Amino acid sequence: MKVESLEQQIAKQEERLKQLKAxxxxxxxxxxxxxxxxxxxxxxxxxxxxxxxxLKKMENEQDKEKILAELNEYLTEDRDRKLFNL
Structure with a gap:
């Protein structure tokens, strides 16, 4: 085989490897x-x-107050607090 032919085959295989990696x-x-x-x-x-x-737990008034108290401590943004009238 000629060196040029081998070089062409190597170049083709390198291109194929590049495509497979992509x-x-x-x-x-x-x-x-x-x-x-x-x-x-x-x-x-x-x-x-x-x-x-x-929401289901908030149907019970005691649980509701407890959850809202926890939310009051947790929430930091006014827009979030407004959702729960805090």
């Missing part, structure tokens, strides 16, 4: 994005369920 990066990026989205969905779901539980 494909791998794209796959990894998609998987990471999908995992991140799933974690965000699960976090949102947890917050909704905890909020639902708190």
């Amino acid at each position: 494909q791998k990066q794209a796959v990894l990026a998609r998987e990471k994005k999908k995992q991140s989205e799933q974690q965000r969905k699960e976090d949102t779901r947890r917050k909704i369920l905890l909020g639902s539980l708190a």
